[in-house]
Amino acid sequence: MAATATLSPLLQTLTLRRVPNELPTSFQPRASRPSAPTTTSTVAAIPSRRRLLLLIPVALTIGERPSMAEDIPLFGLRRGLRKAEEKAEEIVREGFEAADKGLQTAERGIETAEKGIVAAERGIETAEKEIETAVSFDGLAQAGAVAGAEVLGVLVATSIVNGILGLETQKS
Incomplete structure (x- = not known):
């Protein structure tokens, strides 16, 4: 005790x-038999x-209580961390949006370049056909005209691609 x-x-x-x-002695019944050990x-x-x-x-x-320590400036690290995480999430989200916009712009540029190349190929084919019909030279002259038309087509396609890519780098 x-x-x-x-x-x-x-x-x-x-x-x-x-x-x-x-039981206390006042409550003990009086029995003829001896009492048992306590x-x-x-x-x-x-x-x-x-x-x-x-x-x-x-x-x-x-009982569990919510911590109010974040309101104390010394212990407000949790609040600061939460704000930093929110800012980091926002920056990452903006980065993904910018990357998506960049990919869309690059896709449009590639599509435009492909259309330009297809148009140049058609122009080369048309020029070859016109040259074949207009000038019916022997095989060597015809091969020279075709080579010249192909060089001209490659120059046109290269200038188109450089023009498109040049605009992309100036925008960035």
């Missing part, structure tokens, strides 16, 4: 006490109203 005097009221309320398993058993002590009154605030303080 001396050990429980040094314990806190909460622990005193929650501790188990050893209580003798016999045994002690461990029973949970029922706390009084005062002890229960102490347990209510303890139970309330034990």
Whole structure:
């Protein structure tokens, strides 16, 4: 019992006490047989109203509460980290949007270049046909005219591609 005097009221309320398993002498029936040896058993002590009154605030303080430390400037690291994460997410989102716009612009440029190349090829084919019909030379002259037309077509296609890519680099 001396050990429980040094314990806190909460622990005193929650501790188990050893209580003798016999009735007080005033309640003992008078029997002709000898009484059995007394045994002690461990029973949970029922706390009084005062002890229960102490347990209510303890139970309330034990419950989980949201931390208010982020409002203190010294401990506001969590709030700062949250703001930094939001800014980083926004920057990443803007980067993805810019990359998507860049890809769309590059796709449009490539499509335009492909259309220009197809048009140049048609022009070369048309020029070859006109040259074949207009000039009916022997095989060597015809080969020279075709080579010249192809060189002209390559020059036209190259200038078209350089013009498109030149505009792209100036925009960026």
